[in-house]
Each structure stands twice: as structure tokens, then as C-alpha cells.
Amino acid sequence: MNKPTPNPRPDPAPLSQPRMPLGRRALEALREAILTGRLAPGERLIEERLSADLGMSRVPIREAIKQLLAEGLAVPIEGARGVQVATPSADFVAELIEVRAVLEGLNARLAARNCAPGVLIQIQALLERGAALTQAGPPEELAALNGTYHRLLDEAGTNRALRELMRPLRERTELVFRRNSAERAGPDWQEHALILTAIAEGDEELAALLASRHVHRAARARLK
Amino acid sequence: MNKPTPNPRPDPAPLSQPRMPLGRRALEALREAILTGRLAPGERLIEERLSADLGMSRVPIREAIKQLLAEGLAVPIEGARGVQVATPSADFVAELIEVRAVLEGLNARLAARNCAPGVLIQIQALLERGAALTQAGPPEELAALNGTYHRLLDEAGTNRALRELMRPLRERTELVFRRNSAERAGPDWQEHALILTAIAEGDEELAALLASRHVHRAARARLK
DNA sequence: CGACCGATCGCTGTATACAACGATGGCCGA
DNA sequence: TCGGCCATCGTTGTATACAGCGATCGGTCG
Numbered sequence: 001m002n003k004p005t006p007n008p009r010p011d012p013a014p015l016s017q018p019r020m021p022l023g024r025r026a027l028e029a030l031r032e033a034i035l036t037g038r039l040a041p042g043e044r045l046i047e048e049r050l051s052a053d054l055g056m057s058r059v060p061i062r063e064a065i066k067q068l069l070a071e072g073l074a075v076p077i078e079g080a081r082g083v084q085v086a087t088p089s090a091d092f093v094a095e096l097i098e099v100r101a102v103l104e105g106l107n108a109r110l111a112a113r114n115c116a117p118g119v120l121i122q123i124q125a126l127l128e129r130g131a132a133l134t135q136a137g138p139p140e141e142l143a144a145l146n147g148t149y150h151r152l153l154d155e156a157g158t159n160r161a162l163r164e165l166m167r168p169l170r171e172r173t174e175l176v177f178r179r180n181s182a183e184r185a186g187p188d189w190q191e192h193a194l195i196l197t198a199i200a201e202g203d204e205e206l207a208a209l210l211a212s213r214h215v216h217r218a219a220r221a222r223l224k
Numbered sequence: 225m226n227k228p229t230p231n232p233r234p235d236p237a238p239l240s241q242p243r244m245p246l247g248r249r250a251l252e253a254l255r256e257a258i259l260t261g262r263l264a265p266g267e268r269l270i271e272e273r274l275s276a277d278l279g280m281s282r283v284p285i286r287e288a289i290k291q292l293l294a295e296g297l298a299v300p301i302e303g304a305r306g307v308q309v310a311t312p313s314a315d316f317v318a319e320l321i322e323v324r325a326v327l328e329g330l331n332a333r334l335a336a337r338n339c340a341p342g343v344l345i346q347i348q349a350l351l352e353r354g355a356a357l358t359q360a361g362p363p364e365e366l367a368a369l370n371g372t373y374h375r376l377l378d379e380a381g382t383n384r385a386l387r388e389l390m391r392p393l394r395e396r397t398e399l400v401f402r403r404n405s406a407e408r409a410g411p412d413w414q415e416h417a418l419i420l421t422a423i424a425e426g427d428e429e430l431a432a433l434l435a436s437r438h439v440h441r442a443a444r445a446r447l448k
Numbered sequence: 449c450g451a452c453c454g455a456t457c458g459c460t461g462t463a464t465a466c467a468a469c470g471a472t473g474g475c476c477g478a
Numbered sequence: 479t480c481g482g483c484c485a486t487c488g489t490t491g492t493a494t495a496c497a498g499c500g501a502t503c504g505g506t507c508g
Contacts, residue, residue: 021490021491021492022491022492023491023492046458046459046460047459047460048458048459048460056492056493057492057493057494058460058493058494059491059492059493059494060491060492062287062460062461063286063287063290066287066290066291067290067294070291070294070295071294072388080500080501081459081460081461081499081500082459082460092384092385095383095384095385095386096385098330098334098383098385098386099327099330099383099385099386099389102326102327102330103323103326103327106322106323106326110322159319159322159323160316160319161316161319161320161322161323161393162319162322162323164296165323165389165393169385169389245461245462246461246462247461247462270488270489270490271489271490272488272489272490280462280463281462281463281464282463282464282490283461283462283463283464284461284462286490286491304470304471305469305470305489305490305491306489306490449508450507450508451506451507451508452505452506452507452508453504453505453506453507454503454504454505454506455502455503455504455505456501456502456503456504457500457501457502457503458499458500458501458502459498459499459500459501460497460498460499460500461496461497461498461499462495462496462497462498463494463495463496463497464493464494464495464496465492465493465494465495466491466492466493466494467490467491467492467493468489468490468491468492469488469489469490469491470487470488470489470490471486471487471488471489472485472486472487472488473484473485473486473487474483474484474485474486475482475483475484475485476481476482476483476484477480477481477482477483478479478480478481478482
């Protein structure tokens with residue numbers, strides 16, 4: 001009964017089902033639960049409870065929670081043991097936005113400088129689909145589209161270090177703005193198109209400025 | 225009620241904090257080992273071995289290694305299980321520098337805008353001590369001074385989100401540049417003084433520009 | 449009736465045990 | 479002699495067990 005698998009499975013597994021380590025599955029499950037609000041901000045993350053919910057032992061859960069702490073989606077409970085879903089203060093959100101604006105600006109600048117044309121075309125197509133859905137599209141589809149947009153834009157930036165830093169930043173702001181994101185979708189997509197144009201024309205300065213301003217504007221619009 | 229400690233207490237090194245959780249102690253020990261080069265870049269991190277070395281079980285070690293992965297000081301081994309100390313390629317270092325330059329620029333800008341005078345005075349004093357040590361000081365003392373400088377500058381920036389991002393970035397570049405850092409100390413300290421002056425005068429633009437350029441220049445000087 | 453004090457319990461920190469997977473080296477057959 | 483297969487082992491993934499700490503609640507004493 002020899003299972004000859006000398007091949008180191010290059011199968012790009014359909015995320016999170018078959019052969020992925022439990023720790024990673026737990027992480028994705030928890031992250032998704034937090035970002036969709038199924039785990040509300042301030043809610044405590046109890047290892048035992050979560051392990052029962054997800055059908056695994058506490059060990060992978062613990063691992064996932066530690067990762068969430070590193071990403072800033074969860075925070076240690078003030079003055080006690082335990083962890084809860086992050087509830088960033090308004091001050092802290094402002095600080096996050098300031099950093100994110102600068103980094104999105106850098107990313108747009110790098111994209112304008114280095115981006116391969118193929119990626120630009122992909123983004124262009126995505127933007128058109130997004131603009132069409134802006135009016136009547138189901139919210140979760142729009143959110144998914146937004147995620148894809150940012151992933152492509154990261155790729156366009158061609159800076160892995162930057163990519164690593166931006167992902168958690170985006171998730172943290174998403175965690176805060178999730179509720180009021182739908183209504184702002186229209187202006188957002190318009191600005192995205194402008195940024196893309198600047199990138200396509202190789203105008204570093206303009207692309208950086210537009211991207212940076214976009215972050216500030218989008219945040220302000222959702223805060224009032 | 226006396227403490228019946230059937231627990232064998234092998235703490236011959238009470239130096240590293242009395243009541244700190246083991247996971248944190250492991251993390252600090254490993255981080256320090258990596259940054260000082262006692263764990264060389266490319267060296268594999270074996271849980272069992274490290275747990276024996278540090279006198280604890282694999283669990284806290286595992287936790288620490290996961291954290292190092294999140295910070296980028298360690299990376300998963302390509303195409304196999306296991307983790308090794310990071311060995312950033314020249315390309316990746318360039319990307320790190322680009323990001324760091326932007327963030328140090330932002331930090332200097334924020335410091336110029338918001339910094340409390342008390343912190344400035346502290347940094348001023350530090351710089352003078354550093355300048356004095358530049359010629360003949362022992363290398364590790366200079367390194368410690370440099371660390372203190374950056375911590376104070378972070379505090380001056382008054383942005384926690386930024387602080388969180390910068391620390392691992394600095395450590396990753398430090399990991400690469402460790403060897404050739406001593407000889408560049410002189411010019412570094414001079415530039416530090418210039419940046420501080422700009423901050424003290426509230427000149428955001430200049431402070432940001434100087435800080436950003438300083439990162440690029442220091443990196444270039446260490447790469448040739 | 450109120451406040452302090454102690455037992456209980458829920459949860460996390462840590463250790464140990466076991467399973468699974470891949471790598472390595474030796475052995476056998478061609 | 480060389481190539482392929484098999485046993486073994488090293489290392490990580492996962493589960494379970496236990497200890498310790500803090501919070502909560504009930505009881506007793508002022």
C-alpha cells in the first residue's frame with residue numbers, strides 16, 4: 001500500500017480546505033470572522049470555545065490568535081489575561097490612516113515607475129466591473145472586488161516589503177470602516193480610476209498624491 | 225500557605241526578568257541571538273534544540289518562532305518544513321530601505337509637528353554623548369546608543385501605528401547591516417543632529433527630507 | 449446590613465505524548 | 479557500478495493533561 005508521492009505537491013490547493021495545516025485554517029477562519037463582524041470588536045477570544053467551534057484543539061487556535069495579535073486585529077485585554085477583537089480608538093484610527101496614506105502613496109509611485117502593462121490591464125478590467133456594480137451590486141461582492149483591486153495594486157507596486165506591511169494596515173482600517181463602506185463605493189471607484197490613469201501614464205508624483213489623498217478622503221467620509 | 229513547588233526551578237539566570245512569561249523570554253532571547261549574529265543568517269531554527277538550550281519546552285519556543293516569522297527576522301524554508309534566520313536578498317533589502325525611508329520621513333515630519341520639548345532635550349543630550357563616543361567608543365555601546373536614539377525619536381513622532389511598523393523594519397535592516405555599522409557611525413551622528421535641528425525648529429518638510437535621505441545614504445554607504 | 453475573606457471556577461500558560469510527513473542512507477537487484 | 483526501493487530517523491503538527499492565576503460569588507463576622 002504504497003502511496004508514491006515523490007512529488008512535492010505543487011497543487012495550488014483551493015484555499016483552506018483539504019491539506020492546509022490547522023493553524024492556518026484557524027487563522028483564516030478567525031480573520032474572516034473578525035472582518036465580517038461575526039466576531040464583534042471588543043468580543044473576547046476564548047481559546048477553548050473557539051477550538052470547540054472549529055473542531056480542533058486549542059493549539060492551532062492559540063497560534064492563530066497570536067498571529068492576529070501581531071497583525072493588530074486583536075489586542076491583549078487591558079490589565080488582565082486574554083485577548084479581544086481590537087476596538088481602535090478614534091485617535092488610533094487617525095494614526096493608522098496617516099501611515100496608510102503615506103504607504104499607499106509610495107505604492108502608487110512604485111507602480112507608476114515599475115508596473116508591468118499586463119497588471120494594469122487587469123486592474124482596468126476590474127475597475128470597469130466595479131463601476132458597473134456600484135449602483136446595484138450586492139455588498140459582499142463589492143467588498144470582494146475591492147479586495148482584489150488592492151491585491152492587484154500591490155502586485156503593481158512590485159515591493160514585497162511594502163506589501164507585507166500594507167495588508168494588515170488595510171485590514172485594520174477595514175475593521176473600523178466596514179459598516180459605512182457600501183455607501184461610499186461610488187466616489188471610491190471614481191478615484192481609483194483616476195489613480196490608475198496616473199499610474200498608467202507613469203506620472204509618479206500625481207499617482208502618489210492621488211493615492212494618498214484618496215486614503216484621507218475615504219477615511220474622512222466614513223468618520224462623520 | 226507555603227508554596228509546595230514540586231516544580232524543578234532551574235533558574236540560574238534571574239537576570240532576564242523574574243516573572244515574565246516564557247514565551248516572551250524565548251522571543252527576546254532569540255531576537256537578541258539573531259541580531260547579534262549568534263544565530264547566523266540562514267541557520268535553521270530547530271524547536272527541540274532551542275528548547276533544550278533555553279531550558280523550556282517546545283511550546284514557548286514555537287510561539288517565539290512564529291513571532292519572528294511575523295517580524296520578518298525568520299523565514300520558512302523554501303519547499304520544506306522548518307524555519308531559518310532570514311537572509312534577505314539585495315533586491316529585498318533595497319525594497320526594505322525604500323519603505324523605511326518613507327516611514328522615517330513621516331516620523332520626522334510628525335515629530336516636527338507634534339513633539340514635546342522634553343523629548344527633544346533628551347535626544348539632544350543623547351546626540352552629544354554619541355558624538356563624543358564616535359571616535360573611540362566600544363562598538364556595542366554605540367549600538368545601544370543608536371537603539372536609544374531611535375526609540376526616543378519614535379516617541380517624538382507620537383504615532384503608535386507608525387512605531388509598531390518601524391521596529392521590525394529597523395531590526396531587519398540592522399540584521400543585514402550589522403557588520404559594517406561601526407565605521408559609518410561618524411557621518412550618521414552628524415546627520416542625526418541635522419535632522420533633530422529641523423525637528424526642533426518645527427520644519428516638517430526639511431525634517432522629513434533629511435530623515436528620508438539619511439536612510440538611503442546610510443544604506444548605500446554600507447552596501448558598497 | 450455591609451464589608452471582608454475564602455473557596456470555586458474559568459481561562460490561560462506550560463509540559464508531555466503521539467502522529468504524520470519528509471529526508472536520508474543503506475541494501476538489494478539489475 | 480548504478481539506480482531504485484525500503485526502513486529509519488529527525489522535525490514539525492496536533493492533542494491532551496496539568497498547573498497557576500485572577501475573578502466571581504457566597505458565607506461569615508463586624
